[in-house]
Amino acid sequence: MSFNVKILGCGSALPTLNRNATSQVVSHNGQIYLVDCAEATQVVMRRNSVRIGGLNHIFISHLHGDHFFGLFGLLSTLDLMGRKGDLYLHCPARLQQMLESKYSPVLVNELGYTIHYEPLSPDGLSLTLETKHLMVYSFPLNHRIPCWGFVFREKPAQYNIIKECIPRYNISIAEIVAIKNGSDLRLEDGTVIPNSQLTIPPPKPKSYAFVSDTTKLDSVVEIVKDVDVLYHEATYDNSYANRAIETFHCTAGQAAEVARDAGVEKLVIGHYSGRYDSVELLERQAREIFPNTFAAEDGMEFEV
Amino acid sequence: MSFNVKILGCGSALPTLNRNATSQVVSHNGQIYLVDCAEATQVVMRRNSVRIGGLNHIFISHLHGDHFFGLFGLLSTLDLMGRKGDLYLHCPARLQQMLESKYSPVLVNELGYTIHYEPLSPDGLSLTLETKHLMVYSFPLNHRIPCWGFVFREKPAQYNIIKECIPRYNISIAEIVAIKNGSDLRLEDGTVIPNSQLTIPPPKPKSYAFVSDTTKLDSVVEIVKDVDVLYHEATYDNSYANRAIETFHCTAGQAAEVARDAGVEKLVIGHYSGRYDSVELLERQAREIFPNTFAAEDGMEFEV
Numbered sequence: 001m002s003f004n005v006k007i008l009g010c011g012s013a014l015p016t017l018n019r020n021a022t023s024q025v026v027s028h029n030g031q032i033y034l035v036d037c038a039e040a041t042q043v044v045m046r047r048n049s050v051r052i053g054g055l056n057h058i059f060i061s062h063l064h065g066d067h068f069f070g071l072f073g074l075l076s077t078l079d080l081m082g083r084k085g086d087l088y089l090h091c092p093a094r095l096q097q098m099l100e101s102k103y104s105p106v107l108v109n110e111l112g113y114t115i116h117y118e119p120l121s122p123d124g125l126s127l128t129l130e131t132k133h134l135m136v137y138s139f140p141l142n143h144r145i146p147c148w149g150f151v152f153r154e155k156p157a158q159y160n161i162i163k164e165c166i167p168r169y170n171i172s173i174a175e176i177v178a179i180k181n182g183s184d185l186r187l188e189d190g191t192v193i194p195n196s197q198l199t200i201p202p203p204k205p206k207s208y209a210f211v212s213d214t215t216k217l218d219s220v221v222e223i224v225k226d227v228d229v230l231y232h233e234a235t236y237d238n239s240y241a242n243r244a245i246e247t248f249h250c251t252a253g254q255a256a257e258v259a260r261d262a263g264v265e266k267l268v269i270g271h272y273s274g275r276y277d278s279v280e281l282l283e284r285q286a287r288e289i290f291p292n293t294f295a296a297e298d299g300m301e302f303e304v
Numbered sequence: 305m306s307f308n309v310k311i312l313g314c315g316s317a318l319p320t321l322n323r324n325a326t327s328q329v330v331s332h333n334g335q336i337y338l339v340d341c342a343e344a345t346q347v348v349m350r351r352n353s354v355r356i357g358g359l360n361h362i363f364i365s366h367l368h369g370d371h372f373f374g375l376f377g378l379l380s381t382l383d384l385m386g387r388k389g390d391l392y393l394h395c396p397a398r399l400q401q402m403l404e405s406k407y408s409p410v411l412v413n414e415l416g417y418t419i420h421y422e423p424l425s426p427d428g429l430s431l432t433l434e435t436k437h438l439m440v441y442s443f444p445l446n447h448r449i450p451c452w453g454f455v456f457r458e459k460p461a462q463y464n465i466i467k468e469c470i471p472r473y474n475i476s477i478a479e480i481v482a483i484k485n486g487s488d489l490r491l492e493d494g495t496v497i498p499n500s501q502l503t504i505p506p507p508k509p510k511s512y513a514f515v516s517d518t519t520k521l522d523s524v525v526e527i528v529k530d531v532d533v534l535y536h537e538a539t540y541d542n543s544y545a546n547r548a549i550e551t552f553h554c555t556a557g558q559a560a561e562v563a564r565d566a567g568v569e570k571l572v573i574g575h576y577s578g579r580y581d582s583v584e585l586l587e588r589q590a591r592e593i594f595p596n597t598f599a600a601e602d603g604m605e606f607e608v
Contacts, residue, residue: 014384015347015377039377040344043319065380069373069409073319073343076369080317098409103402105373105409 001029001133003154003206003304005229008044010270010296012235013066019298020044021066022271024231026152026208029133034058035150035210041070042077048299053081057129059136060091061212062147068095072105079111086114090128090138092146093119120148125223133157139223141214143248151209151223152304157202165198208304209264213271215245216254221261229304230259231296234269237281252282256289270296305333305437307458307510307608309533312348314574314600316539317370323602324348325370326575328535330456330512333437338362339454339514345374346381352603357385361433363440364395365516366451372399376409383415390418394432394442396450397423424452429527437461443527445518447552455513455527456608461506469502512608513568517575519549520558525565533608534563535600538573541580542589556586560593574600 004027009020021038025045032054034041045052052074060068068091078087089095096117099108108115118128120138129136133155141147158180165171169185179185185193209224211232224230235249244251250258252269259267267290272279283295294302308331313324325342329349336358338345349356356378364372372395382391393399400421403412412419422432424442433440437459445451462484469475473489483489489497513528515536528534539553548555554562556573563571571594576583587599598606 014381015350017347017350039374040347043321043344046319046321063409065377065410069377069380070343072376072409073369073373076373077318094407098407101405101407103398103405103407105367105376105402106369 001154001157003028003208004301005208005231005268005304006048006050006301007268007270007296007298008041008048008050009038009298010272011038011066011298012271012273013064014274015039015066016274018277019272021069022061022212023070024210025050026210028152028154031056031131031134033136033152036061036067036212037070037074038066039069039073042074044298052077053083055087056085057088057090057136059128059138059150059210060089060095061141061149061210062143062145063092063094063098064143064145064213067212071095075099075106075108075111075115079113083111083113086116088116088118088129090118090136090150091120092148093117120146122146124219125151137223139219141212141220142217143213143215147213149209149211149214149220149223151207151227153207153227154205156205159195159199159202161199165193169193169198206304211255211258213249215248216250216258221258224258224262224264226263226265228265229268229302230262230264230266231268231270232258233271234282234286235271235273237276238285240273252285253289256286256293259286259290259293265292266302267293268296268302269293305458305461307332307512308605309512309535309572309608310352310354310605311572311574311600311602312345312352312354313342313602314576315342315370315602316575316577317368318578319343319370320578320581322581323576325373326365326516327371327374328514329354330514332456332458335360335435335438337440337456340365340371340516341374341378342370343373343377346378348602356381357387359391360389361392361394361440363432363442363454363514364393364399365445365453365514366447366449367396367398367402368447368449368517371516375399379403379410379412379415379419383417387415387417390420392420392422392433394422394424394440394454396452397421424450426450428523429455441527443523445516445524446521447517447519451517453513453515453518453524453527455511455531457511457531458509460509463499463503463506465503469497473497473502510608515559515562517553519552520554520562525562528562528566528568530567530569532569533572533606534566534568534570535572535574536562537575538586538590539575539577541585544577556589557593560590560597563590563594563597569596570606571597572600572606573597 011019232255315323536559
């Protein structure tokens, strides 16, 4: 199953000419999920040929403008495009209050579609979305205001039955379902054919974690353990370690320590301070601790 | 005195790849004034080298997203840049309620500067800003929600005294002030030197009108009478006259009729529907009625 991430923006609070603030599209098996929605995200989506109409779930990590000011325009545009299908916002509870308040920038009760809110839980790792193939969990981070990360985990796929076995053993439909779920096959004469002789094991489920604005957290190491790709904020290079603490952010080195301690496969860093034109220094500092690090840039796409 | 307008965006509700939604910068004698503030305006300002820090007055015509969704990001960025000076918002009263509400997207009471609100008046032409050199008036339009236009009028400048006259007639400082305001000079022997022999008349005051989203209005013709440059919305070409009425907008031909009937010097059309890649047709249709018409494009700058 396809599983990839497109970076729409990897800048931070102060906009620059080269980087949009935070927004990315996670695509899994033909479905797209928007993670954060900075100002101008809808235009960046168009520029990157992401089908806005295909969105059903939007995840908002926290209510700093560089992570959600693009939501008002996107919600309005979906309405102007004639959307009728429900839209799900996985977001801080305050966003629902904002959008449903008398003075909301977007009059959500006049939109031609319904918004469902899934308020993020302050209590550790929490399931916020389950689809046929995917589980998406939120987890609290440590920032100046309530903030969350998200982890997308593929469900274990069923075993694939070896087609030739079906006529050979005259396997019924009920038995096929059982075998795909891991059962052995008992023939009429009492012979047992072990599942391993009937099936090909499915590929290992993949996982992607998005760690938004935060100080370095041990709890994150536990939660993102063994994910295939970890996107972790790295607002500053290591020389700004004090500034990182003051502003509740991480350095490139800290992001790499989380990746190393969690044993992830690959680290992608982003959310760079506006002071960096080039982020080669941040990538180098992270690679000293976790070699399989890549520095995000707007428009970059990677497979999970 | 310099007086010009820079188009930051001349698109309408649905964003396109080539046009930002409505926003423009009026510059007069070194001061800048922002008129409308669509999503991404702060980035477009940077791209056009407009000094964001130099902004003191922002005019918002109405609360449709394509005219104000960029304000949240701009207000936040001004704070992040360390702004201390007061900022004036000339805007619908509802915007103040929105920004000061408990669930405002921007917590304006936490900004490091003060916002003063000048709510726009529903009662015809109303002065909303007076500076040393400029008067800015608002006037109601006819759109789906309360909406206003703005007209920037230079104050008549003082007469310039002819320098050689000062020693010739031994003119005092008090007399200079009076002459600059149009008085004649009475010499000690009773001779009267007429003002016209002492001064060079100042250039004619210039004026610029911004007509935001509206149906065609006779009241606008009266208000923008004789302005030097009229910016008038022209969302549709003439074949969409019915659609224009339904959506409370104008066609290119209607914008040109307003310009012709008001006897303006020059017409600039904008706020094009997203259906137009090229707006040559709209420009041609307007020129048939008012030849001195120009179609705005993003980044275009014109002198008033």
